[in-house]
Amino acid sequence: MSDQSRQWTAALVVIGDEILSGRTQDKNVAQLASWLNDQGIRLAEVRVVPDDAAKIGEAVNALRAINDYLFTTGGIGPTHDDITIDAIAAAVGVPVVVHPGARRILEDYYAPRGIELTESRLRMARVPEGAELIDNRSSGAPGVKWENIYILAGVPHIAASMIEGLTGKLEGGRPIVSLTVGARAPESDVAELLQRLEQANPSVAIGSYPFFRDGGYGSNFVVRSEDGDLARRTVDALAQGLREAGFEPVEGGI
Amino acid sequence: MSDQSRQWTAALVVIGDEILSGRTQDKNVAQLASWLNDQGIRLAEVRVVPDDAAKIGEAVNALRAINDYLFTTGGIGPTHDDITIDAIAAAVGVPVVVHPGARRILEDYYAPRGIELTESRLRMARVPEGAELIDNRSSGAPGVKWENIYILAGVPHIAASMIEGLTGKLEGGRPIVSLTVGARAPESDVAELLQRLEQANPSVAIGSYPFFRDGGYGSNFVVRSEDGDLARRTVDALAQGLREAGFEPVEGGI
Secondary structure, three states: OOOOOOOEEEEEEEEOHHHHOOOOOOOHHHHHHHHHHHOOEEEEEEEEEOOOHHHHHHHHHHHHHHOOEEEEEOOOOOOOOOOHHHHHHHHHOOOEEEOHHHHHHHHHHHHHHOOOOOHHHHHHHEEEOOOEEEOOOOOOOOEEEEOOEEEEOOOHHHHHHHHHHHOOOOOOOOOOEEEEEEEOOOHHHOHHHHHHHHHHOOOOEEEEEEEEEOOEEEEEEEEEEOOHHHHHHHHHHHHHHHHHOOOOOEEOOO | OOOOOOOEEEEEEEEOHHHHOOOOOOOHHHHHHHHHHHOOEEEEEEEEEOOOHHHHHHHHHHHHHHOOEEEEEOOOOOOOOOOHHHHHHHHHOOOEEEOHHHHHHHHHHHHHHOOOOOHHHHHHHEEEOOOEEEOOOOOOOOEEEEOOEEEEOOOHHHHHHHHHHHOOOOOOOOOOEEEEEEEOOOHHHOHHHHHHHHHHOOOOEEEEEEEEEOOEEEEEEEEEEOOHHHHHHHHHHHHHHHHHOOOOOEEOOO
8 A cells, every 4th residue: 555645756967978968868857757747756866877887877976865766877887988887886786697587578679579588688688796687578688787777768759668568566645746727828918816716725736837929928837736636726815816817717728 | 370289179068858769860069069179178077967057056066177168058048947047156156137228129129020028038137146148149138158158049040059159269179180081891800900009099989880771781990180181191001001901981971
């Protein structure tokens, strides 16, 4: 049974020079965040670090100590710039070993394709000693779990396949309910209304996201809470307040 | 004159519950990273933190101490969840004041539109004491510079307008040259070649980015260096090595 009163948190370390150089647009933050919401786990912080063992280790140790779960994406392929396993093993103080199960997965994957399991490919079977594997249905190499550290691929659809396999397996609290209401109101016109509502309901968070579209200003207001009823009541009160201020609320956002 | 031998670095703190909830896909990391490359400044780390003053302050102080520049995006609008200015002022130990120039910008922006400068809107003229303004041509409220901290909007096109105004004004080193060559080669087939090339050229970084497309595997190899000639020679050697291994190199990537 989950402890409903406790808030579960995760952090994510995104590993890769390609994100920090601007070459690659990260997609793992958004996809992991949404998935964590459904597991009742809040994504508390993200750090993006380069392919540098010391930086990876520092971020992993700092964040795994203060969160229930620590995820990483990137750096687990077969090439020289894939150093995540070594960096994390060093950071937690265990040796790197070849995992027999991972080796078997790679053998089963490459053999029928007539591809040799070279030393480079075998790198993908290396894990910090004591690790378990995370299933990967979309390509051969598995993800790696070591205590509260979940080591995922950087390629978004492979990372997606790995978290898919973890669905329902991580202990969390109640899923966070997120409701949106939009209005053709400049956010500065409703700032006081929002503040009043949030102060009256400390366990909801209200975000205000302005836009300029079709020649006019507007905002979407996102109400988030683990208490679905409270989120609902807050959105209703917000819609009422918008109406009183002369703006038509649009349920679900604009 | 820039010091050509020194490497200039920046860090970015992305502020916002909407990124950590998965609601909003961040675009500022990639756009700031590309722009920094052109300024000869390397983006060394990114942290994404929630709308929480303590978390913002902690990330800003940790990163501004070890980098030449510290950028933030998000949390500078008129609503209750826009707490970046207060959080940074508290973190660096100065009071928040209304900047007369920012107030004037807001007055000039709202008056001709017949919009009242309410207390909420005036929030956007508040800065940590001692700050300068960063020009914003796309909407009224300016960005804020305090010592080596550059406080930008979260909305990507407004952030883009603010960094546009900073182009050429930040001291940096040589722009980082990035050259790409692709091949229909699984990255595990060329892992040893890449490692040999990188070891032979410690001042280049080679990234390997695999893909699966049109029914086949391939990889793009990105060679980055402040030394453009060295990057060029390394790409030529890589193309030669790919050819010798039986793969046709594609300049510019696939």
